[in-house]
Amino acid sequence: MRLLTPGPTTIPEQVLSKFAEPVIHHRTALFEEIFKQLQSQLRWLFQTEQPVLSLACTGTGAMEATVVNLFSPSDEVITVNAGKFGERWTKICKTYGLTVHELMVERGKSVELAALTALLDAHPHVKAVLFQASETSTGALMPVEAIVTHCKKRNVLSVCDGITAVGIFNLPMDRWGIDVLITGSQKALMLPPGLAFIALSERAWKLAEQSQLPKFYFDLKRERKMQDKLQTAWTPAISLIQGAVVALKMLQDRGHEAAFKHHECLAHATRSAAKALGLEFFASSPSPVLTTVKVPPQILEGKKIVKRMLEKYGVIITGGQDELEGKILRLSHFGYTDIFDVVTGIAALEMALLELGYPVELGKGVGAAQKAFQEFK
Numbered sequence: 001m002r003l004l005t006p007g008p009t010t011i012p013e014q015v016l017s018k019f020a021e022p023v024i025h026h027r028t029a030l031f032e033e034i035f036k037q038l039q040s041q042l043r044w045l046f047q048t049e050q051p052v053l054s055l056a057c058t059g060t061g062a063m064e065a066t067v068v069n070l071f072s073p074s075d076e077v078i079t080v081n082a083g084k085f086g087e088r089w090t091k092i093c094k095t096y097g098l099t100v101h102e103l104m105v106e107r108g109k110s111v112e113l114a115a116l117t118a119l120l121d122a123h124p125h126v127k128a129v130l131f132q133a134s135e136t137s138t139g140a141l142m143p144v145e146a147i148v149t150h151c152k153k154r155n156v157l158s159v160c161d162g163i164t165a166v167g168i169f170n171l172p173m174d175r176w177g178i179d180v181l182i183t184g185s186q187k188a189l190m191l192p193p194g195l196a197f198i199a200l201s202e203r204a205w206k207l208a209e210q211s212q213l214p215k216f217y218f219d220l221k222r223e224r225k226m227q228d229k230l231q232t233a234w235t236p237a238i239s240l241i242q243g244a245v246v247a248l249k250m251l252q253d254r255g256h257e258a259a260f261k262h263h264e265c266l267a268h269a270t271r272s273a274a275k276a277l278g279l280e281f282f283a284s285s286p287s288p289v290l291t292t293v294k295v296p297p298q299i300l301e302g303k304k305i306v307k308r309m310l311e312k313y314g315v316i317i318t319g320g321q322d323e324l325e326g327k328i329l330r331l332s333h334f335g336y337t338d339i340f341d342v343v344t345g346i347a348a349l350e351m352a353l354l355e356l357g358y359p360v361e362l363g364k365g366v367g368a369a370q371k372a373f374q375e376f377k
């Protein structure tokens with residue numbers, strides 16, 4: 001089975017073998033040594049001097065932790081809803097009684113700065129803008145640096161869900177001044193689900209001092225105090241943390257620049273293949289994380305493509321969710337992935353499309369991907 005989905009992603013053997021080791025106890029010097037290493041690796045990953053906290057939850061847990069630790073009831077925030085994950089910011093904020101000004105963005109599009117600044121002008125008491133770096137449900141890349149710059153100018157916090165972004169393209173937290181950055185283990189980090197990571201700027205920690213929303217498990221101040229002492233408030237996901245040290249070491253050995261370039265190259269190869277197959281792109285500013293294409297009109301039920309690829313060829317891609325169900329295909333190319341994953345995915349896609357009635361010259365997409373890869377600079 002080949003995983004070409006936007007999480008979970010494939011896990012390298014070096015990481016998998018860690019999970020076969022006995023579970024150590026966490027209130028020990030041995031754990032503290034491992035955790036210290038992970039903390040320093042995470043600061044490297046986030047490009048920050050701030051502590052990066054590890055939480056035993058998935059990415060959504062870190063999103064909820066952000067909201068309950070920064071805000072107080074009836075605080076005003078802006079959420080950028082460009083897809084399912086942006087909508088999740090809205091839902092979490094509403095759950096906790098915040099006043100939410102939602103910036104709706106057409107599916108497949110990136111947020112327009114003019115619309116964001118107009119909303120900020122209209123609501124001068126807004127405390128934060130919550131957005132995605134890469135909206136995984138549509139494949140759209142968001143203009144992170146520009147959003148952060150606009151927020152900073154107005155003394156509004158920028159809260160960036162970097163769950164399919166950190167480690168894939170450049171998001172220098174400190175240099176750009178991102179106030180909150182989060183990610184999760186099962187996306188770019190080559191780990192199973194179950195860990196989330198979060199870092200706050202000094203400004204964000206100050207706002208956290210005033211937060212009145214109830215919190216217990218996700219009390220970041222308490223967590224920070226413990227993690228400063230190389231411990232966690234609750235039992236850590238010990239095995240995942242041991243695996244994370246290995247996975248992050250692999251990322252460090254490759255280096256940021258090479259990793260970003262690698263993902264750009266795979267994106268380029270995938271897009272070249274899709275173009276050669278005559279498929280229409282869905283996202284107008286595509287992220288290097290995944291390529292989204294429209295289901296061709298010759299195939300009425302788009303879900304059949306995903307099903308065929310899985311059941312006949314053992315290749316898992318994803319379709320659209322909610323209103324995009326059956327309408328788009330999402331081809332992921334991040335994490336522990338190389339050109340041969342792309343080529344295999346495209347080969348299976350070609351065969352499935354042909355079998356379902358879309359005219360394909362077999363090998364055309366594969367060849368385009370290979371050529372694009374070789375010519376990529």
Ligand SMILES: *Cc1c(COP(=O)(O)O)cnc(C)c1O
Pocket residue numbers: 006007058059060061085132134135136161162163164184187193
């Ligand atoms: C996957 C994802 C999430 C949610 O993560 P879970 O691990 O499923 O909780 C949030 N935001 C983005 C952009 C994602 O891709």
